[in-house]
Amino acid sequence: MASWKFKSIIAIGALSVVLAGCSGSMNGMDHSKMNMEETQASSKTTNGQTVKPTVLTGKEINLTASVSNQEIAPGKTLPVWTFNNSVPGPQIRVKQGDTVKINLKNQLPEPVTIHWHGVPVPNAMDGIPGVTQNAVQPGQSFTYEFKTDVPGTYWYHSHQDSVNQLDRGLYGSFVVEGKNEEKVDRDYTLMLDEWMSSGEMSSMNMSGGNMSGMDHSTMNMGHDMSMYDLYTINGKSGSLVDQLPVKQGDRVRIRLINAGYLSHQIHLHGHEFKVIATDGQPINNPDILKDNVISIAPGERYDIEFVANNPGKWLIEDHGNNAAIKGMKATIAYEGAAAGSDKANESEKLAAVDMSRYGQAGKANFTLDQKYTLEYTMNLNTEMKNGEMVYTINGKTFPETEPINVKKRDTVKVRLVNNSKTDDHPMHLHGHFFQVLSKNGKPLEGSPMMKDTLNLKPGDEYIVAFEAANEGNWMFHCHDLHHASAGMVTELKYTDYKTDFVADPNAGNKPE
Known part of the structure; x- marks a missing residue:
């Protein structure tokens, strides 16, 4: 498996813009x-x-x-x-x-x-x-x-x-x-990512397909992510990032998607906002926020909404201390706003929104104390095996990890524990949404939260639950794909599911 992170751009109109219902913007397109x-x-x-x-x-x-x-x-x-x-x-x-x-x-x-x-x-x-x-x-x-x-x-x-x-x-x-x-009046999508900008890479010829043999799946070396020195929004960094035009009074939705392998702390300047959805699923009665960052891990999505009621030019930017962060910012530009913009402040320390206490409690699919068909624990860890860094689930690497075996309509409760000392593990379940029930021993206090990707920081423990309602053989893996390619993958398998798929040994199939 060969990996390296240099991704790219294209003029994404106004940021993979999708103008949902806006009459006067983006070259008049509606x-x-x-x-x-x-x-x-x-x-x-x-x-x-x-x-x-x-x-x-x-x-x-x-x-x-x-x-x-x-x-x-x-x-x-x-x-x-x-x-x-x-x-x-x-x-x-x-x-x-x-x-x-x-x-x-x-x-x-x-x-x-x-x-x-x-x-x-x-x-x-x-x-x-x-x-x-x-x-x-x-x-x-x-x-x-x-x-x-x-x-x-x-x-x-x-x-x-x-x-x-x-x-x-x-x-x-x-x-x-x-x-x-x-x-909404404006509907913008911001895909976040990281790349390597080293001169050797930029001069490589990719047409041959082997990328000079570079293989990031085996380039763990303690999982040093500093090689990613160029951060992008919609494939662009710095001054190439498209502005987000708005008019005073517009209702604006921004869809944040993390396509990279690092978490980002996104801050909207100059406006109150709400987080209206996570992983595409709605938040019940979301609270009004200001000067909080949204911590978005690999694979996650957060939709935020605000009213454009503060004319000028305002940033939406990543926060942190490394130099690459300076490239991950976009300008929200009011029509008719004077030249110039508010000042970047990417090193400012701001509290992250605590999604376990955000929004209002409401009707939920599952509770912590109900009876489940199956309960399962996934201990996530980092280990050295045969001189290489591997990422394990219950001490094993894929394909030796034990699958979660279910039947259709089973209710499943999963305890996820991150025993790694320094690595986050954004765990992604294919084909299903799960409800997050507790974080570090405390039941969720806010809105019921349905997700398909959940980030565990070192020491975190979450309990989630879902119904086995989509038959098949599904991956459940870390979406820092360096970790997945080095072992942190299991499967959710429906034992009563029969597939007619036959793997071709000559297809070069590499599922991670």
């Missing part, structure tokens, strides 16, 4: 009235090719995976792997209840798949090579077809040798618009 297959103005890559727009709608979508080069930071062009010649790939935007067909064509030098992160698809559509399908070979195609029943903010990415292929740029956002969701 996405609420558009039903075309593609929207937004074209832009050019550094290859000189004209790129199609970055929002795709409709019930049939075409995605082509191919090699490109794109400018990530001013003067810094990197080789990338792309969907539809851009990183992030186009936002796919569908309506609740749609049956969508997505045709993947592989023009890369290596096999590829697509996983629909957070979307409860049928198991055969989950995109896991060797588990639900064979990896799509160079020159070949595969069609994903599923119904989008659950509205929310999701994303898609390759799950073939994913620690490397995400690093190269194979991801995009996926939004399911709810039938009854309230309309």
Whole structure:
């Protein structure tokens, strides 16, 4: 498995922008009235090719995976792997209840798949090579077809040798618009990521596909993430990041998606806001916040909403102490605002929103003390084995980890414990949402919280619960994909599920 994290860009209109119902913005485009297959103005890559727009709608979508080069930071062009010649790939935007067909064509030098992160698809559509399908070979195609029943903010990415292929740029956002969701004036998506900018990399030729043999899945070396020295929003860093235009009085929704391998502390300047959803699932009666950061871990999504009631130019930015953070900021620009902007303050210490106490208690699916069909403990740890750093679940690495065996309609309670001394573990369950019941021994006090990705800091213990309501063989793994590729993966297996999938030993399937 070969990985390294240099991902890339494309002019994402106004940040993978999706203008939900705004009449005067983004060159006058109003996405609420558009039903075309593609929207937004074209832009050019550094290859000189004209790129199609970055929002795709409709019930049939075409995605082509191919090699490109794109400018990530001013003067810094990197080789990338792309969907539809851009990183992030186009936002796919569908309506609740749609049956969508997505045709993947592989023009890369290596096999590829697509996983629909957070979307409860049928198991055969989950995109896991060797588990639900064979990896799509160079020159070949595969069609994903599923119904989008659950509205929310999701994303898609390759799950073939994913620690490397995400690093190269194979991801995009996926939004399911709810039938009854309230309309906003502006709807923006910000995909967060990290890259390596070393000169050697930027001069490498990726067309051969082996990336000079660099393999980040085995590059743990104590899991040093400082190699990622370039942080991006929608594939751009620093002055290349697109502004977010607003008008006074606009109701603005920002969808934050972490496509990288590090957590980010996102701060909205100058405005009160609410966190209205996590991992696409709504928060009950969210509280008003100001000058808090949202801690967003790899694989997680947070939707925030605010009213544009403070004219000027305001930042939304990452907070922390390393130099790369300076590149992860975007400007919210009011129409007619004077030149200049508020000052960056990325080193300011601000409290993170405590999601275990956020929002208002309400009707929940599960309780801590009810009887469950199955209870299971996952002890997550970091160990040295045979001179290499590995990441274990109950002392074992995948594929030796013991699966969680269930039958349909079982209720399952899982205790997750992070015994690693320094590493976070954002654990992602495919095909299901789980309810978070407690954190570090304390029951959740706020809104019921449904998630598919949950970050455990060192020493954290969470209890979660879900119903086995989506038959199949599903991955449950850490979404710091360095950890997954070094062992931190198990499976949720329905013992009463029969698949007709047959793995091809010649397909080169690499599920992590």
